[in-house]
Amino acid sequence: MWTSTPCLNLSSDDFRNLARFMDIVLYVLLRVNNQTQVHSVHLSFSGKETSVFYKSLMNDDLLRNVQQLTFTFTSFPSKTTFPDLSHFNCKSLNHLTMAGCSNSCMISLKSSFSLPSLTTLYLDFINLYDHNIDKDTGLFCKCANLMTLTIRTCKMMGSKGFSISHPRLSNLTLVDVNSNGNVVNVDAPQLKNLTVINCIGEHLISAPSLGFLHYNAYTPSLLFTDGLPSLEKANLCIYKPFMGDAPKIVCLLRQLHTVKFLTLNLGIIELLSSYMTVKSKKPSPFTNLKSLNGLPESAFG
Structure with missing residues:
Protein backbone atom coordinates (compact mmCIF):
# COMPACT_ATOMS: atom_id res chain seq x y z
CA MET A 1 0.00 0.00 0.00
CA THR A 173 6.93 37.73 5.27
CA LEU A 174 9.53 38.38 7.97
CA VAL A 175 8.60 37.40 11.53
CA ASP A 176 10.86 37.53 14.61
CA VAL A 177 13.94 37.93 12.41
CA ASN A 178 17.19 39.17 13.96
CA SER A 179 19.74 40.75 11.61
CA ASN A 180 22.34 41.14 14.38
CA GLY A 181 22.47 44.89 14.02
CA ASN A 182 22.98 44.77 10.25
CA VAL A 183 20.73 46.33 7.64
CA VAL A 184 18.33 44.05 5.74
CA ASN A 185 18.15 45.20 2.11
CA VAL A 186 15.09 44.12 0.14
CA ASP A 187 15.14 44.70 -3.63
CA ALA A 188 11.95 43.26 -5.13
CA PRO A 189 10.43 45.26 -8.01
CA GLN A 190 7.38 42.96 -8.25
CA LEU A 191 6.68 42.73 -4.52
CA LYS A 192 2.95 43.12 -3.83
CA ASN A 193 2.58 42.06 -0.17
CA LEU A 194 5.02 42.73 2.66
CA THR A 195 4.61 41.61 6.29
CA VAL A 196 7.24 42.52 8.91
CA ILE A 197 6.50 41.51 12.51
CA ASN A 198 8.75 41.92 15.56
CA CYS A 199 11.98 42.06 13.58
CA ILE A 200 15.22 43.48 15.00
CA GLY A 201 17.30 45.76 12.79
CA GLU A 202 16.84 48.30 10.03
CA HIS A 203 15.14 47.44 6.75
CA LEU A 204 15.74 49.27 3.47
CA ILE A 205 12.96 48.35 1.05
CA SER A 206 12.88 48.89 -2.69
CA ALA A 207 9.40 47.72 -3.70
CA PRO A 208 7.73 50.21 -6.05
CA SER A 209 4.85 47.78 -6.80
CA LEU A 210 3.91 47.21 -3.15
CA GLY A 211 0.15 47.18 -2.60
CA PHE A 212 -0.16 45.87 0.98
CA LEU A 213 1.96 46.45 4.08
CA HIS A 214 1.53 44.90 7.53
CA TYR A 215 4.10 46.17 10.03
CA ASN A 216 4.36 45.42 13.78
CA ALA A 217 7.39 46.65 15.73
CA TYR A 218 8.58 48.11 19.01
CA THR A 219 10.26 50.97 17.17
CA PRO A 220 9.87 51.93 13.49
CA SER A 221 12.84 50.91 11.33
CA LEU A 222 11.49 50.75 7.77
CA LEU A 223 12.75 52.96 4.94
CA PHE A 224 11.25 52.74 1.47
CA THR A 225 13.88 53.91 -1.00
CA ASP A 226 11.76 54.14 -4.19
CA GLY A 227 8.41 55.39 -2.94
CA LEU A 228 5.14 53.48 -2.81
CA PRO A 229 3.02 54.65 -5.75
CA SER A 230 0.88 51.48 -5.74
CA LEU A 231 0.17 51.19 -2.00
CA GLU A 232 -3.51 50.43 -1.32
CA LYS A 233 -3.62 49.17 2.27
CA ALA A 234 -1.34 49.43 5.31
CA ASN A 235 -1.62 48.11 8.86
CA LEU A 236 0.82 49.77 11.25
CA CYS A 237 1.33 48.84 14.91
CA ILE A 238 4.07 50.24 17.16
CA TYR A 239 3.93 48.56 20.57
CA LYS A 240 3.69 51.00 23.49
CA PRO A 241 5.22 53.94 21.62
CA PHE A 242 6.77 56.81 23.60
CA MET A 243 7.35 60.43 22.67
CA GLY A 244 10.84 59.72 21.38
CA ASP A 245 9.33 57.46 18.71
CA ALA A 246 7.03 60.17 17.36
CA PRO A 247 9.44 61.68 14.75
CA LYS A 248 10.21 58.20 13.35
CA ILE A 249 6.52 57.30 13.21
CA VAL A 250 5.71 60.55 11.40
CA CYS A 251 8.53 59.86 8.95
CA LEU A 252 7.18 56.35 8.27
CA LEU A 253 3.64 57.63 7.81
CA ARG A 254 4.84 60.21 5.30
CA GLN A 255 6.38 57.35 3.29
CA LEU A 256 2.92 55.76 3.20
CA HIS A 257 1.21 58.90 1.91
CA THR A 258 -0.30 57.15 -1.15
CA VAL A 259 -2.24 54.61 0.94
CA LYS A 260 -6.01 54.36 0.58
CA PHE A 261 -6.88 52.19 3.61
CA LEU A 262 -4.85 52.74 6.78
CA THR A 263 -5.12 50.98 10.15
CA LEU A 264 -3.14 52.20 13.18
CA ASN A 265 -2.98 50.89 16.71
CA LEU A 266 -4.53 53.20 19.29
CA GLY A 267 -1.12 53.82 20.88
CA ILE A 268 0.10 55.55 17.71
CA ILE A 269 -3.02 57.69 17.49
CA GLU A 270 -2.76 58.74 21.14
CA LEU A 271 0.95 59.53 20.82
CA LEU A 272 0.54 61.58 17.64
CA SER A 273 -2.35 63.50 19.16
CA SER A 274 -0.03 64.72 21.91
CA TYR A 275 2.97 65.15 19.61
CA MET A 276 1.17 67.30 17.06
CA THR A 277 -0.04 69.70 19.74
CA VAL A 278 3.55 70.77 20.42
CA LYS A 279 4.71 70.73 16.80
CA SER A 280 3.72 72.96 13.93
CA LYS A 281 0.77 71.36 12.22
CA LYS A 282 1.17 70.49 8.56
CA PRO A 283 -1.47 69.40 6.03
CA SER A 284 -2.20 65.69 5.94
CA PRO A 285 -0.03 63.89 3.35
CA PHE A 286 -2.74 61.26 2.77
CA THR A 287 -4.37 62.70 -0.33
CA ASN A 288 -5.73 59.28 -1.43
CA LEU A 289 -6.99 58.11 1.97
CA LYS A 290 -10.48 56.59 1.97
CA SER A 291 -10.54 54.85 5.36
CA LEU A 292 -8.69 55.24 8.66
CA ASN A 293 -9.17 52.72 11.50
CA GLY A 294 -7.80 52.61 15.03
CA LEU A 295 -7.45 49.24 16.77
CA PRO A 296 -5.91 47.95 20.01
CA GLU A 297 -2.53 46.23 19.80
CA SER A 298 -4.11 42.83 20.42
CA ALA A 299 -5.98 43.06 17.13
CA PHE A 300 -2.74 43.07 15.11
CA GLY A 301 -1.57 39.58 16.14
Missing part, protein backbone atom coordinates in the same frame (compact mmCIF):
# COMPACT_ATOMS: atom_id res chain seq x y z
CA TRP A 2 2.76 2.46 0.88
CA THR A 3 4.26 2.18 -2.60
CA SER A 4 1.10 3.71 -4.05
CA THR A 5 0.76 6.77 -1.80
CA PRO A 6 1.70 10.17 -3.27
CA CYS A 7 2.40 11.73 0.17
CA LEU A 8 5.11 10.51 2.56
CA ASN A 9 5.68 11.61 6.17
CA LEU A 10 8.70 9.94 7.80
CA SER A 11 10.17 10.75 11.22
CA SER A 12 13.41 9.55 12.77
CA ASP A 13 11.54 9.31 16.10
CA ASP A 14 9.95 6.12 14.76
CA PHE A 15 13.32 4.36 14.31
CA ARG A 16 15.88 3.04 16.75
CA ASN A 17 18.65 5.28 15.37
CA LEU A 18 19.26 7.90 12.69
CA ALA A 19 21.28 5.57 10.49
CA ARG A 20 18.36 3.15 10.22
CA PHE A 21 16.01 6.05 9.43
CA MET A 22 18.30 7.25 6.65
CA ASP A 23 18.45 3.79 5.10
CA ILE A 24 14.66 3.47 5.17
CA VAL A 25 14.11 6.93 3.65
CA LEU A 26 16.34 6.17 0.67
CA TYR A 27 14.78 2.72 0.29
CA VAL A 28 11.24 4.07 0.39
CA LEU A 29 11.92 6.86 -2.11
CA LEU A 30 13.51 4.43 -4.55
CA ARG A 31 10.66 1.94 -4.27
CA VAL A 32 7.84 4.50 -4.44
CA ASN A 33 9.30 6.24 -7.47
CA ASN A 34 9.15 2.95 -9.33
CA GLN A 35 5.46 2.59 -8.55
CA THR A 36 3.85 6.02 -8.46
CA GLN A 37 4.53 9.75 -8.55
CA VAL A 38 5.31 11.19 -5.12
CA HIS A 39 4.03 14.76 -4.79
CA SER A 40 4.79 15.50 -1.12
CA VAL A 41 7.60 14.38 1.21
CA HIS A 42 7.96 15.43 4.87
CA LEU A 43 11.13 14.26 6.66
CA SER A 44 11.55 14.92 10.39
CA PHE A 45 15.08 14.49 11.85
CA SER A 46 16.70 14.32 15.25
CA GLY A 47 20.32 13.49 15.99
CA LYS A 48 23.64 14.26 14.37
CA GLU A 49 23.38 15.12 10.70
CA THR A 50 25.16 12.99 8.08
CA SER A 51 26.28 14.79 4.95
CA VAL A 52 26.39 11.56 2.93
CA PHE A 53 22.68 11.07 3.52
CA TYR A 54 21.86 14.63 2.43
CA LYS A 55 23.93 14.28 -0.72
CA SER A 56 22.09 11.09 -1.59
CA LEU A 57 18.73 12.65 -0.81
CA MET A 58 19.42 15.70 -2.98
CA ASN A 59 19.67 13.43 -6.00
CA ASP A 60 17.12 14.52 -8.58
CA ASP A 61 16.39 10.86 -9.41
CA LEU A 62 15.03 10.33 -5.90
CA LEU A 63 12.93 13.51 -5.90
CA ARG A 64 12.18 13.80 -9.59
CA ASN A 65 8.39 14.01 -9.15
CA VAL A 66 8.22 15.66 -5.73
CA GLN A 67 6.45 19.02 -5.70
CA GLN A 68 6.46 19.71 -1.95
CA LEU A 69 9.40 18.92 0.32
CA THR A 70 9.62 19.59 4.07
CA PHE A 71 12.64 19.16 6.34
CA THR A 72 11.92 19.45 10.07
CA PHE A 73 14.97 19.35 12.34
CA THR A 74 13.60 18.38 15.74
CA SER A 75 16.90 18.03 17.64
CA PHE A 76 20.46 18.69 16.52
CA PRO A 77 23.79 19.67 18.06
CA SER A 78 24.39 23.41 18.10
CA LYS A 79 26.31 25.00 15.20
CA THR A 80 25.12 22.39 12.71
CA THR A 81 25.57 23.51 9.10
CA PHE A 82 23.32 22.19 6.39
CA PRO A 83 25.45 20.66 3.62
CA ASP A 84 26.23 22.52 0.41
CA LEU A 85 22.99 22.83 -1.56
CA SER A 86 24.51 24.42 -4.64
CA HIS A 87 23.98 21.20 -6.62
CA PHE A 88 20.43 20.63 -5.39
CA ASN A 89 18.41 21.23 -8.54
CA CYS A 90 15.18 19.25 -8.26
CA LYS A 91 13.28 20.49 -11.31
CA SER A 92 9.79 19.47 -10.09
CA LEU A 93 9.93 21.09 -6.64
CA ASN A 94 7.62 24.10 -6.21
CA HIS A 95 7.30 24.26 -2.39
CA LEU A 96 10.20 23.86 0.08
CA THR A 97 10.05 24.12 3.89
CA MET A 98 13.08 23.97 6.19
CA ALA A 99 12.38 24.29 9.91
CA GLY A 100 14.51 23.99 13.03
CA CYS A 101 13.11 23.65 16.53
CA SER A 102 14.51 26.39 18.81
CA ASN A 103 17.00 29.24 19.13
CA SER A 104 19.48 26.87 20.77
CA CYS A 105 19.17 24.34 17.93
CA MET A 106 19.37 26.20 14.64
CA ILE A 107 20.58 24.79 11.33
CA SER A 108 22.89 27.07 9.36
CA LEU A 109 22.26 27.63 5.65
CA LYS A 110 25.17 29.18 3.76
CA SER A 111 24.82 28.03 0.14
CA SER A 112 22.28 28.85 -2.54
CA PHE A 113 20.31 26.19 -4.40
CA SER A 114 19.04 25.95 -7.96
CA LEU A 115 15.33 25.14 -7.96
CA PRO A 116 13.88 26.46 -11.22
CA SER A 117 10.25 25.56 -10.41
CA LEU A 118 10.24 26.71 -6.78
CA THR A 119 7.51 29.27 -6.10
CA THR A 120 7.20 29.03 -2.29
CA LEU A 121 9.99 28.90 0.30
CA TYR A 122 9.40 28.74 4.08
CA LEU A 123 12.33 28.99 6.54
CA ASP A 124 11.96 28.74 10.33
CA PHE A 125 14.70 28.65 13.00
CA ILE A 126 17.47 28.76 10.38
CA ASN A 127 20.71 30.75 10.47
CA LEU A 128 21.06 32.46 7.09
CA TYR A 129 24.40 33.68 5.77
CA ASP A 130 24.75 36.26 3.00
CA HIS A 131 28.21 36.32 1.44
CA ASN A 132 27.55 39.83 0.10
CA ILE A 133 29.35 39.42 -3.20
CA ASP A 134 26.57 40.82 -5.38
CA LYS A 135 22.81 40.51 -5.74
CA ASP A 136 23.18 37.67 -8.28
CA THR A 137 24.86 35.32 -5.78
CA GLY A 138 22.44 35.45 -2.84
CA LEU A 139 20.72 32.48 -1.20
CA PHE A 140 17.60 32.84 -3.34
CA CYS A 141 19.03 34.07 -6.65
CA LYS A 142 18.94 30.68 -8.41
CA CYS A 143 15.23 30.15 -7.72
CA ALA A 144 14.10 32.05 -10.79
CA ASN A 145 10.34 31.62 -10.19
CA LEU A 146 10.23 32.26 -6.44
CA MET A 147 7.11 34.26 -5.60
CA THR A 148 6.44 33.67 -1.89
CA LEU A 149 9.18 33.80 0.76
CA THR A 150 8.52 33.42 4.49
CA ILE A 151 11.34 33.76 7.03
CA ARG A 152 10.44 33.19 10.69
CA THR A 153 12.55 33.18 13.85
CA CYS A 154 15.76 33.26 11.86
CA LYS A 155 19.08 35.04 12.20
CA MET A 156 20.36 36.89 9.14
CA MET A 157 24.09 37.33 9.00
CA GLY A 158 26.54 38.95 6.60
CA SER A 159 29.55 41.23 6.81
CA LYS A 160 27.70 43.94 4.86
CA GLY A 161 24.17 43.25 6.00
CA PHE A 162 21.71 40.80 4.48
CA SER A 163 20.12 41.10 1.05
CA ILE A 164 16.87 39.71 -0.30
CA SER A 165 16.97 40.49 -3.99
CA HIS A 166 14.65 38.84 -6.48
CA PRO A 167 12.98 40.14 -9.65
CA ARG A 168 9.79 38.04 -9.35
CA LEU A 169 9.19 37.91 -5.61
CA SER A 170 5.56 38.86 -4.92
CA ASN A 171 4.99 38.00 -1.23
CA LEU A 172 7.52 38.48 1.57
Whole structure:
Protein backbone atom coordinates (compact mmCIF):
# COMPACT_ATOMS: atom_id res chain seq x y z
CA MET A 1 0.00 0.00 0.00
CA TRP A 2 2.76 2.46 0.88
CA THR A 3 4.26 2.18 -2.60
CA SER A 4 1.10 3.71 -4.05
CA THR A 5 0.76 6.77 -1.80
CA PRO A 6 1.70 10.17 -3.27
CA CYS A 7 2.40 11.73 0.17
CA LEU A 8 5.11 10.51 2.56
CA ASN A 9 5.68 11.61 6.17
CA LEU A 10 8.70 9.94 7.80
CA SER A 11 10.17 10.75 11.22
CA SER A 12 13.41 9.55 12.77
CA ASP A 13 11.54 9.31 16.10
CA ASP A 14 9.95 6.12 14.76
CA PHE A 15 13.32 4.36 14.31
CA ARG A 16 15.88 3.04 16.75
CA ASN A 17 18.65 5.28 15.37
CA LEU A 18 19.26 7.90 12.69
CA ALA A 19 21.28 5.57 10.49
CA ARG A 20 18.36 3.15 10.22
CA PHE A 21 16.01 6.05 9.43
CA MET A 22 18.30 7.25 6.65
CA ASP A 23 18.45 3.79 5.10
CA ILE A 24 14.66 3.47 5.17
CA VAL A 25 14.11 6.93 3.65
CA LEU A 26 16.34 6.17 0.67
CA TYR A 27 14.78 2.72 0.29
CA VAL A 28 11.24 4.07 0.39
CA LEU A 29 11.92 6.86 -2.11
CA LEU A 30 13.51 4.43 -4.55
CA ARG A 31 10.66 1.94 -4.27
CA VAL A 32 7.84 4.50 -4.44
CA ASN A 33 9.30 6.24 -7.47
CA ASN A 34 9.15 2.95 -9.33
CA GLN A 35 5.46 2.59 -8.55
CA THR A 36 3.85 6.02 -8.46
CA GLN A 37 4.53 9.75 -8.55
CA VAL A 38 5.31 11.19 -5.12
CA HIS A 39 4.03 14.76 -4.79
CA SER A 40 4.79 15.50 -1.12
CA VAL A 41 7.60 14.38 1.21
CA HIS A 42 7.96 15.43 4.87
CA LEU A 43 11.13 14.26 6.66
CA SER A 44 11.55 14.92 10.39
CA PHE A 45 15.08 14.49 11.85
CA SER A 46 16.70 14.32 15.25
CA GLY A 47 20.32 13.49 15.99
CA LYS A 48 23.64 14.26 14.37
CA GLU A 49 23.38 15.12 10.70
CA THR A 50 25.16 12.99 8.08
CA SER A 51 26.28 14.79 4.95
CA VAL A 52 26.39 11.56 2.93
CA PHE A 53 22.68 11.07 3.52
CA TYR A 54 21.86 14.63 2.43
CA LYS A 55 23.93 14.28 -0.72
CA SER A 56 22.09 11.09 -1.59
CA LEU A 57 18.73 12.65 -0.81
CA MET A 58 19.42 15.70 -2.98
CA ASN A 59 19.67 13.43 -6.00
CA ASP A 60 17.12 14.52 -8.58
CA ASP A 61 16.39 10.86 -9.41
CA LEU A 62 15.03 10.33 -5.90
CA LEU A 63 12.93 13.51 -5.90
CA ARG A 64 12.18 13.80 -9.59
CA ASN A 65 8.39 14.01 -9.15
CA VAL A 66 8.22 15.66 -5.73
CA GLN A 67 6.45 19.02 -5.70
CA GLN A 68 6.46 19.71 -1.95
CA LEU A 69 9.40 18.92 0.32
CA THR A 70 9.62 19.59 4.07
CA PHE A 71 12.64 19.16 6.34
CA THR A 72 11.92 19.45 10.07
CA PHE A 73 14.97 19.35 12.34
CA THR A 74 13.60 18.38 15.74
CA SER A 75 16.90 18.03 17.64
CA PHE A 76 20.46 18.69 16.52
CA PRO A 77 23.79 19.67 18.06
CA SER A 78 24.39 23.41 18.10
CA LYS A 79 26.31 25.00 15.20
CA THR A 80 25.12 22.39 12.71
CA THR A 81 25.57 23.51 9.10
CA PHE A 82 23.32 22.19 6.39
CA PRO A 83 25.45 20.66 3.62
CA ASP A 84 26.23 22.52 0.41
CA LEU A 85 22.99 22.83 -1.56
CA SER A 86 24.51 24.42 -4.64
CA HIS A 87 23.98 21.20 -6.62
CA PHE A 88 20.43 20.63 -5.39
CA ASN A 89 18.41 21.23 -8.54
CA CYS A 90 15.18 19.25 -8.26
CA LYS A 91 13.28 20.49 -11.31
CA SER A 92 9.79 19.47 -10.09
CA LEU A 93 9.93 21.09 -6.64
CA ASN A 94 7.62 24.10 -6.21
CA HIS A 95 7.30 24.26 -2.39
CA LEU A 96 10.20 23.86 0.08
CA THR A 97 10.05 24.12 3.89
CA MET A 98 13.08 23.97 6.19
CA ALA A 99 12.38 24.29 9.91
CA GLY A 100 14.51 23.99 13.03
CA CYS A 101 13.11 23.65 16.53
CA SER A 102 14.51 26.39 18.81
CA ASN A 103 17.00 29.24 19.13
CA SER A 104 19.48 26.87 20.77
CA CYS A 105 19.17 24.34 17.93
CA MET A 106 19.37 26.20 14.64
CA ILE A 107 20.58 24.79 11.33
CA SER A 108 22.89 27.07 9.36
CA LEU A 109 22.26 27.63 5.65
CA LYS A 110 25.17 29.18 3.76
CA SER A 111 24.82 28.03 0.14
CA SER A 112 22.28 28.85 -2.54
CA PHE A 113 20.31 26.19 -4.40
CA SER A 114 19.04 25.95 -7.96
CA LEU A 115 15.33 25.14 -7.96
CA PRO A 116 13.88 26.46 -11.22
CA SER A 117 10.25 25.56 -10.41
CA LEU A 118 10.24 26.71 -6.78
CA THR A 119 7.51 29.27 -6.10
CA THR A 120 7.20 29.03 -2.29
CA LEU A 121 9.99 28.90 0.30
CA TYR A 122 9.40 28.74 4.08
CA LEU A 123 12.33 28.99 6.54
CA ASP A 124 11.96 28.74 10.33
CA PHE A 125 14.70 28.65 13.00
CA ILE A 126 17.47 28.76 10.38
CA ASN A 127 20.71 30.75 10.47
CA LEU A 128 21.06 32.46 7.09
CA TYR A 129 24.40 33.68 5.77
CA ASP A 130 24.75 36.26 3.00
CA HIS A 131 28.21 36.32 1.44
CA ASN A 132 27.55 39.83 0.10
CA ILE A 133 29.35 39.42 -3.20
CA ASP A 134 26.57 40.82 -5.38
CA LYS A 135 22.81 40.51 -5.74
CA ASP A 136 23.18 37.67 -8.28
CA THR A 137 24.86 35.32 -5.78
CA GLY A 138 22.44 35.45 -2.84
CA LEU A 139 20.72 32.48 -1.20
CA PHE A 140 17.60 32.84 -3.34
CA CYS A 141 19.03 34.07 -6.65
CA LYS A 142 18.94 30.68 -8.41
CA CYS A 143 15.23 30.15 -7.72
CA ALA A 144 14.10 32.05 -10.79
CA ASN A 145 10.34 31.62 -10.19
CA LEU A 146 10.23 32.26 -6.44
CA MET A 147 7.11 34.26 -5.60
CA THR A 148 6.44 33.67 -1.89
CA LEU A 149 9.18 33.80 0.76
CA THR A 150 8.52 33.42 4.49
CA ILE A 151 11.34 33.76 7.03
CA ARG A 152 10.44 33.19 10.69
CA THR A 153 12.55 33.18 13.85
CA CYS A 154 15.76 33.26 11.86
CA LYS A 155 19.08 35.04 12.20
CA MET A 156 20.36 36.89 9.14
CA MET A 157 24.09 37.33 9.00
CA GLY A 158 26.54 38.95 6.60
CA SER A 159 29.55 41.23 6.81
CA LYS A 160 27.70 43.94 4.86
CA GLY A 161 24.17 43.25 6.00
CA PHE A 162 21.71 40.80 4.48
CA SER A 163 20.12 41.10 1.05
CA ILE A 164 16.87 39.71 -0.30
CA SER A 165 16.97 40.49 -3.99
CA HIS A 166 14.65 38.84 -6.48
CA PRO A 167 12.98 40.14 -9.65
CA ARG A 168 9.79 38.04 -9.35
CA LEU A 169 9.19 37.91 -5.61
CA SER A 170 5.56 38.86 -4.92
CA ASN A 171 4.99 38.00 -1.23
CA LEU A 172 7.52 38.48 1.57
CA THR A 173 6.93 37.73 5.27
CA LEU A 174 9.53 38.38 7.97
CA VAL A 175 8.60 37.40 11.53
CA ASP A 176 10.86 37.53 14.61
CA VAL A 177 13.94 37.93 12.41
CA ASN A 178 17.19 39.17 13.96
CA SER A 179 19.74 40.75 11.61
CA ASN A 180 22.34 41.14 14.38
CA GLY A 181 22.47 44.89 14.02
CA ASN A 182 22.98 44.77 10.25
CA VAL A 183 20.73 46.33 7.64
CA VAL A 184 18.33 44.05 5.74
CA ASN A 185 18.15 45.20 2.11
CA VAL A 186 15.09 44.12 0.14
CA ASP A 187 15.14 44.70 -3.63
CA ALA A 188 11.95 43.26 -5.13
CA PRO A 189 10.43 45.26 -8.01
CA GLN A 190 7.38 42.96 -8.25
CA LEU A 191 6.68 42.73 -4.52
CA LYS A 192 2.95 43.12 -3.83
CA ASN A 193 2.58 42.06 -0.17
CA LEU A 194 5.02 42.73 2.66
CA THR A 195 4.61 41.61 6.29
CA VAL A 196 7.24 42.52 8.91
CA ILE A 197 6.50 41.51 12.51
CA ASN A 198 8.75 41.92 15.56
CA CYS A 199 11.98 42.06 13.58
CA ILE A 200 15.22 43.48 15.00
CA GLY A 201 17.30 45.76 12.79
CA GLU A 202 16.84 48.30 10.03
CA HIS A 203 15.14 47.44 6.75
CA LEU A 204 15.74 49.27 3.47
CA ILE A 205 12.96 48.35 1.05
CA SER A 206 12.88 48.89 -2.69
CA ALA A 207 9.40 47.72 -3.70
CA PRO A 208 7.73 50.21 -6.05
CA SER A 209 4.85 47.78 -6.80
CA LEU A 210 3.91 47.21 -3.15
CA GLY A 211 0.15 47.18 -2.60
CA PHE A 212 -0.16 45.87 0.98
CA LEU A 213 1.96 46.45 4.08
CA HIS A 214 1.53 44.90 7.53
CA TYR A 215 4.10 46.17 10.03
CA ASN A 216 4.36 45.42 13.78
CA ALA A 217 7.39 46.65 15.73
CA TYR A 218 8.58 48.11 19.01
CA THR A 219 10.26 50.97 17.17
CA PRO A 220 9.87 51.93 13.49
CA SER A 221 12.84 50.91 11.33
CA LEU A 222 11.49 50.75 7.77
CA LEU A 223 12.75 52.96 4.94
CA PHE A 224 11.25 52.74 1.47
CA THR A 225 13.88 53.91 -1.00
CA ASP A 226 11.76 54.14 -4.19
CA GLY A 227 8.41 55.39 -2.94
CA LEU A 228 5.14 53.48 -2.81
CA PRO A 229 3.02 54.65 -5.75
CA SER A 230 0.88 51.48 -5.74
CA LEU A 231 0.17 51.19 -2.00
CA GLU A 232 -3.51 50.43 -1.32
CA LYS A 233 -3.62 49.17 2.27
CA ALA A 234 -1.34 49.43 5.31
CA ASN A 235 -1.62 48.11 8.86
CA LEU A 236 0.82 49.77 11.25
CA CYS A 237 1.33 48.84 14.91
CA ILE A 238 4.07 50.24 17.16
CA TYR A 239 3.93 48.56 20.57
CA LYS A 240 3.69 51.00 23.49
CA PRO A 241 5.22 53.94 21.62
CA PHE A 242 6.77 56.81 23.60
CA MET A 243 7.35 60.43 22.67
CA GLY A 244 10.84 59.72 21.38
CA ASP A 245 9.33 57.46 18.71
CA ALA A 246 7.03 60.17 17.36
CA PRO A 247 9.44 61.68 14.75
CA LYS A 248 10.21 58.20 13.35
CA ILE A 249 6.52 57.30 13.21
CA VAL A 250 5.71 60.55 11.40
CA CYS A 251 8.53 59.86 8.95
CA LEU A 252 7.18 56.35 8.27
CA LEU A 253 3.64 57.63 7.81
CA ARG A 254 4.84 60.21 5.30
CA GLN A 255 6.38 57.35 3.29
CA LEU A 256 2.92 55.76 3.20
CA HIS A 257 1.21 58.90 1.91
CA THR A 258 -0.30 57.15 -1.15
CA VAL A 259 -2.24 54.61 0.94
CA LYS A 260 -6.01 54.36 0.58
CA PHE A 261 -6.88 52.19 3.61
CA LEU A 262 -4.85 52.74 6.78
CA THR A 263 -5.12 50.98 10.15
CA LEU A 264 -3.14 52.20 13.18
CA ASN A 265 -2.98 50.89 16.71
CA LEU A 266 -4.53 53.20 19.29
CA GLY A 267 -1.12 53.82 20.88
CA ILE A 268 0.10 55.55 17.71
CA ILE A 269 -3.02 57.69 17.49
CA GLU A 270 -2.76 58.74 21.14
CA LEU A 271 0.95 59.53 20.82
CA LEU A 272 0.54 61.58 17.64
CA SER A 273 -2.35 63.50 19.16
CA SER A 274 -0.03 64.72 21.91
CA TYR A 275 2.97 65.15 19.61
CA MET A 276 1.17 67.30 17.06
CA THR A 277 -0.04 69.70 19.74
CA VAL A 278 3.55 70.77 20.42
CA LYS A 279 4.71 70.73 16.80
CA SER A 280 3.72 72.96 13.93
CA LYS A 281 0.77 71.36 12.22
CA LYS A 282 1.17 70.49 8.56
CA PRO A 283 -1.47 69.40 6.03
CA SER A 284 -2.20 65.69 5.94
CA PRO A 285 -0.03 63.89 3.35
CA PHE A 286 -2.74 61.26 2.77
CA THR A 287 -4.37 62.70 -0.33
CA ASN A 288 -5.73 59.28 -1.43
CA LEU A 289 -6.99 58.11 1.97
CA LYS A 290 -10.48 56.59 1.97
CA SER A 291 -10.54 54.85 5.36
CA LEU A 292 -8.69 55.24 8.66
CA ASN A 293 -9.17 52.72 11.50
CA GLY A 294 -7.80 52.61 15.03
CA LEU A 295 -7.45 49.24 16.77
CA PRO A 296 -5.91 47.95 20.01
CA GLU A 297 -2.53 46.23 19.80
CA SER A 298 -4.11 42.83 20.42
CA ALA A 299 -5.98 43.06 17.13
CA PHE A 300 -2.74 43.07 15.11
CA GLY A 301 -1.57 39.58 16.14
